[in-house]
Amino acid sequence: xxxxxxxxxxxxxxxxxxxxxxxxxxxxxxxxxxxxxxxxxxxxxxxxxxxxxxxxxxxxxxxxxxxxxxxxxxxxxxxxxxxxxxxxxxxxxxxxxxxxxxxxxxxxxxxxxxxxxxxxxxxxxxxxxxxxxxxxxxxxxxxxxxxxxxxxxxxxxxxxxxxxxxxxxxxxxxxxxxxxxxxxxxxxxxxxxxxxxxxxxxxxxxxxxxxxxxxxxxxxxxxxxxxxxxxxxxxxxxxxxxxxxxxxxxxxxxxxxxxxxxxxxxxxxxxxxxxxxxxxxxxxxxxxxxxxxxxxxxxxxxxxxxxxxxxxxxxxxxxxxxxxxxxxxxxxxxxxxxxxxxxxxxxxxxxxxxxxxxxxxxxxxxxxxxxxxxxxxxxxxxxxxxxxxxxxxxxxxxxxxxxxxxxxxxxxxxxxxxxxxxxxxxxx
Amino acid sequence: xxxxxxxxxxxxxxxxxxxxxxxxxxxxxxxxxxxxxxxxxxxxxxxxxxxxxxxxxxxxxxxxxxxxxxxxxxxxxxxxxxxxxxxxxxxxxxxxxxxxxxxxxxxxxxxxxxxxxxxxxxxxxxxxxxxxxxxxxxxxxxxxxxxxxxxxxxxxxxxxxxxxxxxxxxxxxxxxxxxxxxxxxxxxxxxxxxxxxxxxxxxxxxxxxxxxxxxxxxxxxxxxxxxxxxxxxxxxxxxxxxxxxxxxxxxxxxxxxxxxxxxxxxxxxxxxxxxxxxxxxxxxxxxxxxxxx
Numbered sequence: 079x080x081x082x083x084x085x086x087x088x089x090x091x092x093x094x095x096x097x098x099x100x101x102x103x104x105x106x107x108x109x110x111x112x113x114x115x116x117x118x119x120x121x122x123x124x125x126x127x128x129x130x131x132x133x134x135x136x137x138x139x140x141x142x143x144x145x146x147x148x149x150x151x152x153x154x155x156x157x158x159x160x161x162x163x164x165x166x167x168x169x170x171x172x173x174x175x176x177x178x179x180x181x182x183x184x185x186x187x188x189x190x191x192x193x194x195x196x197x198x199x200x201x202x203x204x205x206x207x208x209x210x211x212x213x214x215x216x217x218x219x220x221x222x223x224x225x226x227x228x229x230x231x232x233x234x235x236x237x238x239x240x241x242x243x244x245x246x247x248x249x250x251x252x253x254x255x256x257x258x259x260x261x262x263x264x265x266x267x268x269x270x271x272x273x274x275x276x277x278x279x280x281x282x283x284x285x286x287x288x289x290x291x292x293x294x295x296x297x298x299x300x301x302x303x304x305x306x307x308x309x310x311x312x313x314x315x316x317x318x319x320x321x322x323x324x325x326x327x328x329x330x331x332x333x334x335x336x337x338x339x340x341x342x343x344x345x346x347x348x349x350x351x352x353x354x355x356x357x358x359x360x361x362x363x364x365x366x367x368x369x370x371x372x373x374x375x376x377x378x379x380x381x382x383x384x385x386x387x388x389x390x391x392x393x394x395x396x397x398x399x400x401x402x403x404x405x406x407x408x409x410x411x412x413x414x415x416x417x418x419x420x421x422x423x424x425x426x427x428x429x430x431x432x433x434x435x436x437x438x439x440x441x442x443x444x445x446x447x448x449x450x451x452x453x454x455x456x457x458x459x460x461x462x463x464x465x466x467x468x469x470x471x472x473x474x475x476x477x478x479x480x481x482x483x484x485x486x487x488x489x490x491x492x493x494x495x496x497x498x499x500x501x502x503x504x505x506x
Numbered sequence: 507x508x509x510x511x512x513x514x515x516x517x518x519x520x521x522x523x524x525x526x527x528x529x530x531x532x533x534x535x536x537x538x539x540x541x542x543x544x545x546x547x548x549x550x551x552x553x554x555x556x557x558x559x560x561x562x563x564x565x566x567x568x569x570x571x572x573x574x575x576x577x578x579x580x581x582x583x584x585x586x587x588x589x590x591x592x593x594x595x596x597x598x599x600x601x602x603x604x605x606x607x608x609x610x611x612x613x614x615x616x617x618x619x620x621x622x623x624x625x626x627x628x629x630x631x632x633x634x635x636x637x638x639x640x641x642x643x644x645x646x647x648x649x650x651x652x653x654x655x656x657x658x659x660x661x662x663x664x665x666x667x668x669x670x671x672x673x674x675x676x677x678x679x680x681x682x683x684x685x686x687x688x689x690x691x692x693x694x695x696x697x698x699x700x701x702x703x704x705x706x707x708x709x710x711x712x713x714x715x716x717x718x719x720x721x722x723x724x725x726x727x728x729x730x731x732x733x734x735x736x737x738x739x740x741x742x743x744x745x746x747x748x749x750x751x752x753x754x755x756x757x758x759x760x761x762x763x764x765x766x767x768x769x770x771x772x773x774x775x776x777x778x779x780x781x782x783x784x785x786x787x788x789x790x791x792x793x794x795x796x797x798x799x
Contacts, residue, residue, distance in 0.1 A: 158762035165546030183765075187547030274657065274745070329634040331746040332657025337633075467764045478747035483659050503543070 113400050114145045115407060118163065118170035119392075120156035125424045132419075137410050144403055154275075164189040164395065171398040172407060177214030177388045178458035179300070179465070181223050184393060190222040191394040196405050197221050203409045210456060211389040211429040224408045225389035225429035227355065227420070230371075230450045231281050232385075234342065234357075235349045237366035239266060247370040251318065254373045258325040261348045268325040270347035272338030273480055276473035277461050281351065282322075283476055284460025285386045286315035289378040296380065302465040303504045305497045307490060311379060316479065316486035318375065323480060330480055353387070354446035358425025367442050371449065385453035388462065389429050471496035533778065540771035547765060558772040568773070571751045574663050574738075578670070578752065579731035585671040587723045590678030595712050597679070598686045599704075610683065613676035621673065625740035628669045632656045632741075656742050659749035666738050666750055674730070678723050685719035686712060725788040729781050753777050 117134065121127055127150065134146045149170070151159050156174070163169050164184060175181050175190075184190040197204040197212075204212075208228060215223030235247065243264060248254040261268035273279050287296060291311035299305045327333070327347065342350035343360040351372075360367065374382040392411070394404045410416065417428030422438035427447050434447045450456075461469045475489035540558050544551035562568050593613060597606040616624065631638050634654040643652045655665040689711065697707050735754035738744060744751035744759065751759075753773060761770035 158758075161546050161762065161765060183547055189547070275743075276745070329654035329657045332632070332634045332654035467766070470759070470764060474745065474747040477745055478659060478749070481657070481659050481746055483747065483749075 112143055112145050113403050114147060115172060115398075115400060115404055116170040117146050117148045117172045117407070118160065119148070119150050119174040120153055122150040122152055129420060129424050133411055133416055137407055140410075141403075141406070144407075146407065167397070169395040169397055171395055171400060171404045172392055173395065174390065175223055175393045176390060176459065176462045177223065177225070178463045179302075180462040181215055181393065182217055185217045185222050188396055191396045191398065191401055191404075192220050193222060193224065193394065193405065194220045196409075200409060203412070206414060206431050207412065208429050208431055208451065210453075214388050214456075214458060215391060215393075223391045223393045224412055225391040226412060227391070227426045228387070228389045228429045228450055229427065230354045230385045230387035230446065230453065230456070231285065231351065232354060232369045232371055232446070232449065233349055233351050234360075235368045235370070236342075236345060236347075237368045239348045239365070240368065247368060248373050249370075250373050251375045255321065258322070258349075262325055267327045267341070267347040269322065269327075269349045269351070270338045270341045271322075271326045271330045271351070272333035272335040273330040273477060274332060274334045276477055277459075278335050279473050279476050279480070280459060280461035280469065281386060282319055283315065283472065284457065284463065285372045285384070286318050286375070287312060287380070287460065288384045288386065288457045289372070289375040289380045289382065290315040290318070291378075291380045293381055299497075300464050302468070302500050305464065305468060305501065307468075307493045307497050312493070313486045313490050314377075316476065316489055319476070320479065320486065331477060354443075354450065355426045357440065357442050357446060369442070369445065369449070371453075381455060381457070383453075384455050384457040385449065386457045386459070387450065388456065388458045391429070465497075465500050467500055468493060468496045536771050536774050536778075540768055540775050542768045542771075544767050545765040546767065551768070554768065558769050561769065562772050562776070567748045567751060567756060568753075570748055571753045571756045574750060574752050575732050575734070577663060578667055578734055579728050581664075581667050582670065582674075582727045582731050583724060586675050586678045586727050587720065589671070590675050590723065591682050591713070591716065591720070593675065593679040594682030594686055595708055598683060606683075610680065613679055615676070616673040617677045617680075619673075621736040622740060624669065624673055625737055628665075629656070629741060632665055657746060659746045662742050662746060662750040663738075666741050669741065670734065670737050674727075678727070681719055681723055682716060685716040689715045721788065721791045725784060725791075728784050732777060732780050732784070 117130075119126075119130060121130065130148065130150075134148055138144060138146060157180075160173055160175070161183075164173070164187070169189065175184065181190070207225065211225040211228050212221060215221055215225060233247075239261070240246070243260055245257050245260060248257050258268040271278070291299075291309050295309050295311070299307050299309070327338070327341070338347075338350065339352060339356060339359060341347045342352075343363050345363070345365055354369075357367070371383065371385055392408055394401060394408070398404050412428070412430055414430050414433060417430035417433035418435075418438060420426060420428045421434050421443075425443070427434055427443070427450065434444060436444065439447070461473065464472070471492045472489070475484055475492050478484040479486065479489050541553060541555055542551040543554045543558070596602060597609055602609075630636075632640075632655040634640055634652070634657065637655075639655070640652040643649070653661055655661050693711050693715070694707060697711060702710070733754060734752055735758070738750050738752050739755050739758070742750045744755045748756075754777070757770050757773040757777070760766050760773060
């Protein structure tokens with residue numbers, strides 16, 4: 079507790095924090111003859127930190143008249159901080175953004191620069207991007223972001239355990255339950271899950287919603303102006319997740335995703351639902367790793383084969399004084415050379431074509447990239463696809479459901495309530 | 507000469523006026539902001555009057571958070587103020603006084619360590635599989651007590667509160683040590699001559715004589731309980747679900763994750779009112795207290 083703080087001091091900081099968001103800040107123009115860009119991303123940790131530092135250094139070398147100031151904040155703090163910073167008079171020129179609804183927020187609020195003309199004019203650059211990864215940054219046929227990495231969510235499994243028990247990668251829900259059941263009978267932790275952070279829950283819920291609900295109903299509900307979430311498929315999706323609970327490790331809500339990943343890569347769990355970008359983080363394992371997409375769900379009315387995953391990338395502030403230079407930097411960042419460097423040094427998959435090859439990727443990474451490229455359709459990360467207030471009700475409710483404190487119907491009732499208030503507000 | 511003298515006092519008061527402005531302008535701005543519906547993304551603010559407060563008082567998460575803050579307050583009064591007084595009395599006893607500097611340091615160390623560091627350490631401490639707490643419980647055969655402390659909706663808030671007790675008891679104990687050292691030794695000597703034992707001396711001399719410090723400790727603990735943020739934010743993020751949400755974490759989440767700035771301002775105003783009421787109680791209590799010479 080903040081015992082040594084003055085009573086008013088803590089309230090003062092709350093008030094200043096809130097009041098400051100709407101206030102106007104004086105912009106400081108430092109005219110030294112050089113162009114200064116501010117670059118804001120969410121990777122203060124390695125290996126991304128060094129990568130971006132080197133990209134910036136190389137870009138500055140090639141453009142002596144441009145200075146780039148980099149700032150980085152960790153994941154969840156970034157989600158909060160970027161919203162505040164783009165609300166000020168001096169937002170960062172180039173900033174990281176998740177795609178889909180997260181990006182659309184900035185577009186609706188007129189915080190993001192329209193990049194469509196650059197995509198058309200610089201076609202030599204834009205045509206080398208994986209085209210499916212541009213769509214999540216497109217709003218009303220205009221492009222507002224540049225995808226840097228692509229990703230997919232897949233089940234990873236311990237091939238040694240599967241071979242020993244004569245198991246194969248399941249292709250539908252009943253096969254999945256059968257595999258999990260066999261694993262459990264043989265006293266393995268069938269499926270490792272660290273649900274302490276709610277984004278991990280959103281990956282299960284998002285994929286299950288894709289499987290269970292008709293695409294047109296889904297797109298209507300994911301839109302904050304029309305979302306109602308009354309379709310029965312949503313309750314069924316949560317019931318499917320409930321079916322997995324007996325096969326998860328105990329106490330999922332006490333464990334974070336990183337710990338769960340370690341359990342899998344240490345051979346203590348047979349399966350793990352993770353991002354393809356995490357393959358490098360598994361490190362060298364004593365067993366072979368297999369992977370498969372989330373299975374079809376037999377009684378689902380939705381898309382049976384979607385691969386859940388969205389690109390991560392950057393947007394340019396609509397208030398930037400140097401749009402041309404900012405775009406030049408992003409094009410440099412998404413050049414083939416920097417893309418290959420990204421795959422090699424960071425282990426994530428560049429949104430630039432033909433950057434992953436046998437010299438910079440493991441066979442598992444190449445298999446993952448192939449899955450992403452072959453996917454007929456990609457589905458967004460759920461917590462980024464819907465309004466933050468609805469996501470909060472959905473995911474905190476589901477987290478309690480995993481503890482047995484709530485039923486799927488109760489969760490959806492809260493979601494419907496949250497969606498109703500968001501709908502009402504967006505009509506004003 | 508007379509005219510200049512009239513102006514001089516006001517010139518000296520100017521810094522105080524500036525300070526008052528810095529304190530009160532943000533507070534009133536916050537209250538004003540709570541009458542609007544606005545976000546960092548929307549271009550304009552929509553006046554909604556007391557709608558934010560109407561919604562707030564119908565919000566089950568608000569009552570969950572308030573309940574958790576009250577739990578924090580009650581438990582902190584018992585363990586920090588009560589426990590701190592006992593620790594201080596023990597350390598100031600004649601038999602133990604020579605070892606007291608060492609123990610004072612030990613108890614006070616958690617106070618000076620960053621709460622962020624402590625919260626991260628306790629995340630490991632509470633891990634259901636490899637955490638120190640559950641390992642010790644299993645070692646001594648109490649497997650049934652080995653719970654997923656931070657992951658169980660019923661235990662999360664208590665696990666968080668326990669961390670705060672551990673960190674802050676040293677501070678309250680130190681305050682009481684200062685108060686106890688001001689008590690005249692003659693009172694204890696007279697009681698000892700009359701045959702009073704340790705417990706009677708504690709309840710009849712130590713407790714009444716430290717009444718003033720008890721007021722201070724209670725107010726400090728109460729206001730801390732209602733403005734607590736770091737421990738729940740880092741240990742549980744308000745989860746599982748919203749089971750360990752407190753008013754400050756709910757304010758933060760509402761403002762910066764859900765982007766409902768007006769609603770968040772109304773929560774901030776409620777926190778302000780609660781802590782102001784506690785301050786008024788403190789001022790009232792001090793008037794009734796008597797400082798012994």
